[in-house]
Amino acid sequence: MSFDSTAPATGYVAAVVDAVQQYLTASPGRTVLLGIVYTPIIIFVLNILKQLVVPRDPSLPPEVFHWIPFVGSSIAYGDDPLKFFFECREKYGDVFTFTLLGRKVTVALGAKGNNFVLGGKSTAFSAEDAYTHLTTPVFGKDVVYDVPNEVFMEQKKFVKVGLSTENFRAYVGMFEQEVDNYMRSDQAFIIWQMDDINEWGRFDVTDVMAQITILTASRTLQGKEVRSGLDKSFSALYNDLDGGFTPLNFMFPNLPLESYRRRDKAHKKMSEYYTDIIRKRRESGHSDEPDMISALMDQKYRDGRPLRDHEIAHIMIALLMAGQHTSSASGSWTLLHLAQNVEVQEALYQEQVDHFGNPDGSFRPMTYEGFRQLPVLDSVIRETLRMHPPIHSIMRYCSFRCPSSRDSRCPSKDGVYVVPKGYYVLASAAVSQVDPLIWVNPTKWDPTRWSDPEGVAAQAFKTYSDENGEKIDYGFGAVSKGTESPYQPFGAGRHRCIGEQFAYLQLGTVISTIIRKVELRLEDGITEIPEHNYHTMITMPKKPRNVCYRRRRFD
Structure with a gap:
């Protein structure tokens, strides 16, 4: 109609x-x-x-028409947010407001929209007010969005200490060893244990990447105690805690459901698990392990107060939960695309041979310095993150605690709109990263687009990394702002992910190790990779998402 x-x-x-x-x-x-x-x-x-x-008040963004009060556009947005955003842009322009289960959400698309939302002042656009009801029950009190923004920025600075180049050099070998051990022992790679190298097996790519991600992260960032304790009881705790990190918990944070009770019980036990590790380390004289617990135990706030044990524990939980899904999702999409694009897969394998291969067909251990000299791998990761950013929507709550409301003025091609206090604002780099107005063949996975130094991809990355040297210190060290780039795989501004270098290293080493050992293909009769599942907090591939594999050599 x-x-x-x-x-x-x-x-x-x-x-x-x-x-x-x-x-x-x-x-x-x-x-x-x-x-x-x-x-x-x-x-x-x-x-x-x-x-x-x-x-309609002409100073306000146009509103998306909806039939059902309160529900608004929730169904269309929840089923396929990118389709919803592009259709709304055709009708209303780059800036519009829709109703999401009673909330008014103003969407600002494009590079200007990204900059408006993610480059806004924290006193005007609050991440804490937007997300604390979701994150605090899972991560815990006194960390991340449960503290004022300036405290959170200090905590990010503490985490950066543990993300040192020295630690990264140690992590590469740990990543490689964990993947090798997993492929030799897990039932998903049963063919690996057989003599016939012509046999093909298959595995659910997301299930495998989820297991590899938690093994590699626990071996490195989380520490040896966490890695040695990865048994069924820890997995059960993690699953119960993860069950409280869903869109349902974001929209309805206080429902009397059993999953919410299991979440709270799991958080209490996991917090005690980490504090017990910290206590034992303090009693034994505090070891110098190259992990995050060791780094955090030495940190103090600007006022001289040291990080309390429960704060360290809750930061560790936050790192575990936040990094697990994003890394496993990115790894899943990468393996699916490599299985679909055999030529790229073989180029990636040949790059490993050229840099780390031995005359007998074996490989030397990967090194941190060597990892940084792999252009094919770098392009594969960048292109996967372009097409499949883990988070499709980033929200802020309009609090306007600042004296002026100038930060609420959102520019668009149709003029300047004012976003009222109490609204949410939303940026979607997932839209700008596949926008046909910006990218050539935006829905085609093409790593070679990153090899053109004058192309859109290279220019977007330069803007994202601020190669002209314009860095901003939000309180955790000078970083690239990157809010005006159409390519923002790790967010931008003050809430840009500080773990992006670790994620790149983890993902790159895992993918390289797998490709060294096996060939990948999609299942017979399947030519396209799975569609996006937008019903989860992190965008995963829909089932079935199997990948077939065959050993490259007997090892």
Whole structure:
């Protein structure tokens, strides 16, 4: 139905109301039925008339039409946010507001939109007010979004200490060893244990990457105690905690559900697990392990107060939960694309042979310095992150605690709109990273686009990394702002992911190790990789998502 004028809509609604009224007046118990039926109809009609008849404030962004009050555009957004955003952009422009289960969310698309939301002042656009109800029950009190922004920035600075080049050099070998051990022992790679190298096996790519990710992360960042304790009880705790990190928990944080109770119980036990490790390390004189626990135990806030044990524990939980899904998702998409694109896969393998191969066909251990000299691998990772950023929407709450409301003015090609206090603002790098107005063949996975120094990809990356030297210190050291780039795989601004270098190193080493050992293909009869599953917090591939593999050599 067209909504260019109000007459068709109001005429249709009036006809429906008239028909219902005639039916009810001819039926017994019509008074009660009238009350039951008319109340939602009246709400429904008023919602439509408000959108079609009441004049719109021209200073506010245009609103996306919706039929059902409160629900708004939740279904369309939840099923396929990118399709929803692109369709809305065609109707309303780069800036528009939609209703998400009672919340007013103003979307700002494109590079300007990314800069408006992610480059805004924390006093105006609050990440804490947008996310604390989701993250605090999972991560814990006194960390991340449960503290004022300036404290969170200090905590990010503490984490950066543990992400040192010295530690990275130690991590490369650990990553490689964990992947090798996993492929030799896990049932997903049972063919690896057979003599016939022509046998093909298959595995669920996301299940395998989830296991490899937690093994490699626990061996390095989390520490030897966590790695040695990765048994069924820890996995159960992790799964229960992970069950509280879903879109349902974001929209409805206080439901009396069993999954919420399991989440809270799991957080308590996992917090105690980490604090027990910290206590034992302190009692034994504090070892100098190259992990995050060791780094955090030495840190102090600017006022001289050391990090308390429960803060360290909760930061460790946050690192585990935040990094697990994003890395396993990125690894899954990478393996799927390599299985689909055999030529790229073989180029990646040949790059490993050229840099680390021995005359007998074996490989030398990868090194941190050598890892940084792999252009094919770098392009593969960048292109995968372009097409499959783990998070499709980043929100902030409009609090406007600052004296001026200038930060609420959102520019677009149609003018400048004001976002009211109490709204949420949303940026989507997932849109700008596949925008046909910016990229050539945006939905084609093409790592070679990153090899053109004058191409869109290279220019977007330069803007993201601020190669001209314009760095900003938000309180955790000078970093690239990157908010004006259409390519933002790790976020931008003050909340840019500080673990991006670790994630690159982890993902690159894992993928390289797998490709050294096996060939990958999609299953027979399947030519396309799975679609995106947008019903989870992190964008994963839909099932089935199997990859077939065959050993390259006997090892």
